[in-house]
Amino acid sequence: MNRLTGTMSSMEEVLTYIKETPEIAKNITHWQTIPAREAEYAEFPAAMHEQLKDALRSRGIERLYIHQALTFEAALRGEHTVTVTPTASGKTLCYNLPVLQSILEDTSSRALYMFPTKALSQDQVMELQEMIDCMEADIKTHTYDGDTPPTVRQVIRNAGHIVVTNPDMLHAAILPHHTKWVKLFENLKYVVIDEVHSYRGVFGSHVANVIRRLKRICRFYGSKPQFLLASATIANPQEHADRLIGEETTLIDRNGAPAGEKHFIFYNPPVVNKQLGIRRSSVLESQKLASLLLNQGIQTIVFARSRARVEILLTYIREAVKKRLGEDAVRGYRGGYLPKQRREIERGLREGRIRGVVSTNALELGIDIGQLQACVINGYPGTIASTWQQSGRAGRRQDVAVTVLVASSNPLDQYIVQHPGFFFNRSPEQARIHPDNLIILLDHVKCAAYELPFERGEKFGEERLEDLLEFLEEERVLHESGDRWYWMAQSFPANNISLRSAAQENFVIIDTTAGHRVIGEVDRFSAPTLIHEEAIYIHEGTQYQVEKLDYEEKKAYVREVNVDYYTDANLAVELKVLHEDRVQQSEAVSKHYGEVTVNARPTIFKKIKLRTHENIGSGPIHLPEEELHTSSYWISFGEQVTVKFSNQDMQFALLGLSNVLVHLAPLYLMCDPLDIRVVPQVKSVHTKQPTIYLYDRYPGGIGLSERLYELHNELLREAEALIAGCGCLSGCPACVGPIEEVGITGKELALKLAREATAVQLDDASLYLQDPLRETAASLDWMDGDGE
Numbered sequence: 001m002n003r004l005t006g007t008m009s010s011m012e013e014v015l016t017y018i019k020e021t022p023e024i025a026k027n028i029t030h031w032q033t034i035p036a037r038e039a040e041y042a043e044f045p046a047a048m049h050e051q052l053k054d055a056l057r058s059r060g061i062e063r064l065y066i067h068q069a070l071t072f073e074a075a076l077r078g079e080h081t082v083t084v085t086p087t088a089s090g091k092t093l094c095y096n097l098p099v100l101q102s103i104l105e106d107t108s109s110r111a112l113y114m115f116p117t118k119a120l121s122q123d124q125v126m127e128l129q130e131m132i133d134c135m136e137a138d139i140k141t142h143t144y145d146g147d148t149p150p151t152v153r154q155v156i157r158n159a160g161h162i163v164v165t166n167p168d169m170l171h172a173a174i175l176p177h178h179t180k181w182v183k184l185f186e187n188l189k190y191v192v193i194d195e196v197h198s199y200r201g202v203f204g205s206h207v208a209n210v211i212r213r214l215k216r217i218c219r220f221y222g223s224k225p226q227f228l229l230a231s232a233t234i235a236n237p238q239e240h241a242d243r244l245i246g247e248e249t250t251l252i253d254r255n256g257a258p259a260g261e262k263h264f265i266f267y268n269p270p271v272v273n274k275q276l277g278i279r280r281s282s283v284l285e286s287q288k289l290a291s292l293l294l295n296q297g298i299q300t301i302v303f304a305r306s307r308a309r310v311e312i313l314l315t316y317i318r319e320a321v322k323k324r325l326g327e328d329a330v331r332g333y334r335g336g337y338l339p340k341q342r343r344e345i346e347r348g349l350r351e352g353r354i355r356g357v358v359s360t361n362a363l364e365l366g367i368d369i370g371q372l373q374a375c376v377i378n379g380y381p382g383t384i385a386s387t388w389q390q391s392g393r394a395g396r397r398q399d400v401a402v403t404v405l406v407a408s409s410n411p412l413d414q415y416i417v418q419h420p421g422f423f424f425n426r427s428p429e430q431a432r433i434h435p436d437n438l439i440i441l442l443d444h445v446k447c448a449a450y451e452l453p454f455e456r457g458e459k460f461g462e463e464r465l466e467d468l469l470e471f472l473e474e475e476r477v478l479h480e481s482g483d484r485w486y487w488m489a490q491s492f493p494a495n496n497i498s499l500r501s502a503a504q505e506n507f508v509i510i511d512t513t514a515g516h517r518v519i520g521e522v523d524r525f526s527a528p529t530l531i532h533e534e535a536i537y538i539h540e541g542t543q544y545q546v547e548k549l550d551y552e553e554k555k556a557y558v559r560e561v562n563v564d565y566y567t568d569a570n571l572a573v574e575l576k577v578l579h580e581d582r583v584q585q586s587e588a589v590s591k592h593y594g595e596v597t598v599n600a601r602p603t604i605f606k607k608i609k610l611r612t613h614e615n616i617g618s619g620p621i622h623l624p625e626e627e628l629h630t631s632s633y634w635i636s637f638g639e640q641v642t643v644k645f646s647n648q649d650m651q652f653a654l655l656g657l658s659n660v661l662v663h664l665a666p667l668y669l670m671c672d673p674l675d676i677r678v679v680p681q682v683k684s685v686h687t688k689q690p691t692i693y694l695y696d697r698y699p700g701g702i703g704l705s706e707r708l709y710e711l712h713n714e715l716l717r718e719a720e721a722l723i724a725g726c727g728c729l730s731g732c733p734a735c736v737g738p739i740e741e742v743g744i745t746g747k748e749l750a751l752k753l754a755r756e757a758t759a760v761q762l763d764d765a766s767l768y769l770q771d772p773l774r775e776t777a778a779s780l781d782w783m784d785g786d787g788e
Contacts, residue, residue: 011373011400014296015263027285030266030420036398040256042069047076049104052097055134065256068093075190075228076101080249082196082229082241087392088371089257092127095192095228100131102189103139103161110183111190112214112225113164116198117362118145121164123346124194128162145169157181167199171210172494175451178217185221196231196241197385200431201671202698206499208244208435209444212461213451215246220452232389234670235427243433246461260395263402264424266417271727278732282408286378287313289404291320293374294330294356299349300374302358303381303390310334313378314358321356330356333363364389371395375403380413383670385428411663412673414734415722422667422718429670432707436463437700445469446493449478449485456483506554507531511544513560519544522556525626525697528602529569531556532621535605536567551623565616569605573598575632575679575693577686582709584762588640590687591762593709596632596695598679601625631701633694633709635716636687641756645749647682650690652743654680656736656750657757658692660719665694667718668711669704676704713761720754723747 018024019031041063044053056062064072067085074081075098083094099111115121125143132139142148142156144165156163157180165174178185191214193199199207218225227245231237238251267289269280286302293300294317302317304310314332321330331345331354348354349369363369364386375394381387387405395401407413416423435441445460445468454460454469469485472478479488487493498506506521509531522530527549531537535546537558543566544558580594602621609616645653662678669676677697684691696704708715726735731747739746 011298011402014293014298015400015402018265018292024267024289027267027270028265029268029417032264032420032424034259034262034264036261037259039258040066040254042066042256045069045072045076048072048097049101051104051135051137052100055131058134059131064093065090066254067091067252067256068097070252070254071095071228072097072101074250074252075226078226080227080229080241080245080247082231082237082249082251084231084233084237084251084253085255085257086233086259087389088395089255091194091230092124094230094252095190095194096128096131098228099162099190099192100135100137100139104135104137106189107138107161108187109161109189110187111162111192112170112184112188113162113192114170114194115164115166116195118143118147118166120195121145121166122343125164128164144174158183160184167203167207167210168499170214171206171447171497171499175210175213175217176447176492176494178221178451182221185218186223188218188221188223188225191225191227193227193229193244196229196237196244197234197431199244200240200433201675201702201704202440203500204244204431204433205435205437205440205702206444206497208246208433209440209461210499211245212435213444213448216448216460217451232385232392233428234385234431236430240431240433243435258398260399260401262391262395263400264391265402265404266407266420266423267404268407268414268417274727274729279409279734282378282406282413283309283312283316286376286406287316287320289406290317290356290358290376293376293402294321295324297355298374299352299372300356300376301363301369301372301390301393302356302376302378303364304358304360304378305381306360309378310358310360317356317358325355329354330358333357333359361386361390363393369393371399373399373401375401377403377405379408379410380405380416382412382666382672383429384423384426385431385670387423388428409733411660411722411734412666414726415664415667415718418725419721429668430707431670432703434701434703435461437698437702439699442468442472443493443497446472446477446487447497450487450493453487454478454485507549507556508554509537509544509556509558511560512547512557513544519558524554525600525628527556528600528621528623528626529571531558532569532602532605532623534567534619535569536561536563536565549623565607565609567605568608569602569621572601572603573679575599575681575695577632577634578629580686582706584712585636585638586760586762587638589638589757589760589762590636591709591712592634592636592687593706594632595701596630596693598628598630598677598695599625600628628697629699630696631703631705632696633705633712634684634687634691635712635757636684636689636691637753637756638689641753642690644752644756649745649749650753651682652746653749653753654682654690654692656723656731656742656746657719657753659737659742660722660735660750660754661692661694661715664715664718664722665704665708668715669707671704675702676708713758716754716757720751720758723751723754 071081071083071094102109121143128141139161140159141162142160144156144163229241241249269285272280290302304313310332318330333345346369372394375391391403407417477489478485506523507527509520511517511519531546533546533549537544543561545561546556546558548557575598578595582593584591602623604618606615607617658678658680665676666673675697679693681691723735730744731739731742736742736747736750
């Protein structure tokens with residue numbers, strides 16, 4: 001270190017400084033060093049077109065990485081492929097090379113590229129165009145999304161060799177108007193799907209049905225495209241890819257890309273109140289570490305989980321580095337920024353003019369921002385896979401890189417930083433989809449019927465459709481004539497179906513501060529707690545008060561305000577078991593899986609003062625009850641356990657253990673923490689015993705709770721370890737919940753209940769209670785597979 005200027009000349013010096021500075025080092029719970037990796041190359045395949053080889057050489061590429069060569073050869077053999085390698089390993093060439101080869105050999109050949117976001121589509125088109133320019137070939141590549149001008153759209157439909165789009169546009173604009181895309185569908189050779197790991201849960205289940213519709217239209221036009229998929233590392237890439245496209249794929253996961261040495265640091269902010277288990281703010285600690293790196297000349301990316309947190313961190317970091325780096329050296333990046341602004345930030349990062357960026361997970365996907373040297377992650381992103389994706393943004397080919405994960409007080413974060421083996425010694429989570437969820441399937445059967453009539457006996461995926469088609473005929477949506485079902489409704493079905501949620505009819509939020517403008521939307525099941533009248537709704541860091549909620553029209557009218565509180569609504573939740581599908585029981589503890597209905601009614605809202613979190617007022621909420629029919633996993637405690645607790649103690653024990661389980665569940669599910677909800681009942685109507693229910697927060701369920709049923713033993717063991725390992729005295733936000741909720745003995749009681757549960761090992765062989773001919777039985781086999 002240069003003692004005169006206070007600057008360090010290399011990453012090694014910065015790492016030494018971190019290790020030797022007690023104020024920082026005492027908060028490091030784990031330091032993992034991942035050694036550098038040499039590249040593994042392969043010569044250009046003999047079948048590769050000479051123009052392609054020349055173009056690669058002109059870009060300084062004399063050989064391919066082994067995974068690029070293997071994918072190219074598999075594609076030329078006619079196989080569907082899924083390539084799984086880390087961030088910045090050159091996956092783009094894996095699908096670009098076969099596509100360009102097919103067009104060079106046959107100019108009528110067409111390809112469709114699908115990326116999860118518009119920003120990623122734009123970025124990939126630029127890279128593809130550079131390759132085409134090097135080849136000096138007449139291959140027309142265009143982006144087709146909501147920003148494409150109408151005049152350009154016609155040109156793309158008629159002359160585009162490669163059409164780059166996103167799932168939403170394919171669903172709502174291309175497939176319903178396939179008659180305008182005859183040239184594409186008649187000659188479609190390849191369908192490229194990148195970032196496959198992002199197609200999971202509800203979104204992935206919708207996209208699997210969009211692909212079913214795409215394949216159906218291709219069959220009509222006489223084409224049978226090959227699928228080339230690419231994914232970041234997940235535990236079940238081949239199974240997930242097969243399920244997404246409904247075909248068998250060839251897995252290529254032999255990564256040939258080089259990597260420099262990487263340091264991965266777990267950092268836990270210091271405890272400032274041991275009694276209450278309160279830690280110093282993860283935002284302030286992230287700002288301190290990011291500012292240290294930036295002030296030492298280290299180009300750094302900071303990830304935060306919400307838009308509001310991005311803006312707060314950006315403000316703090318700019319203030320801390322402006323003296324040394326200037327005002328515009330650090331930028332923000334998130335949804336809500338205009339496309340032109342995003343492109344300018346991406347370019348600034350690639351060129352090194354911008355030294356730091358604070359982003360939501362928008363930059364987690366493979367947008368080209370060059371390779372930065374350091375990554376600070378504010379709060380665990382929710383999955384091991386996402387954490388590695390974000391970490392992969394730091395580290396040039398041969399240089400040393402560092403990632404610092406700064407934990408929040410959330411139980412999930414605390415578990416991760418205190419159990420590093422969980423993160424480093426196990427494969428990432430499994431991506432799961434349930435395309436045959438009845439609500440999602442029904443939506444896409446409507447869309448498919450609009451696109452082409454259904455024939456009797458025709459399948460959609462693995463499902464026989466007669467019952468669904470007859471139901472839609474009764475609803476006067478379809479009309480049967482001569483063993484065919486035709487669309488007869490006036491409406492255009494794809495317009496009303498969002499791929500990002502299972503329920504239709506999202507609520508639109510309209511800002512009336514100056515005119516009327518739509519600023520966002522909220523799903524139907526979140527609306528009663530987030531946008532009831534008088535609620536404070538926060539959007540992009542700005543506070544809005546809900547002045548009117550038009551429940552019938554699904555609109556919330558809000559006005560910008562500046563207040564020092566936020567609102568939190570109470571829900572009265574009633575859960576009833578409709579059907580028990582699987583059970584494994586003992587006299588002490590039993591686990592169950594089945595169908596439930598959840599009736600939720602908002603009752604009151606509280607006004608919570610910012611920073612101090614005091615309750616400064618409340619008010620009633622007058623909204624109708626919402627009913628959700630979904631799937632659930634539940635744990636019941638028999639008399640052997642209940643005799644050891646009084647009624648009140650059992651209530652606190654159930655509440656504390658519930659808080660831990662609902663935060664731990666996403667560790668195994670690769671889902672958003674909000675996708676799973678919990679209901680503890682001191683005496684369940686169904687079991688007559690103390691019971692904890694964990695249910696999918698989507699109509700029909702998407703398979704999350706059944707996975708928890710299968711992981712029952714492991715989930716409870718980890719819950720016990722988390723409670724026992726927490727340093728608080730009587731309960732805190734990092735384990736069973738604050739003392740105000742669970743009482744002064746809440747932690748002790750929850751730990752006692754968890755130990756009673758883990759003392760009984762329920763094996764995986766469970767009793768299936770449903771009739772094997774029931775329609776839902778077909779949905780069980782998709783959950784098979786190894787545990788994490």
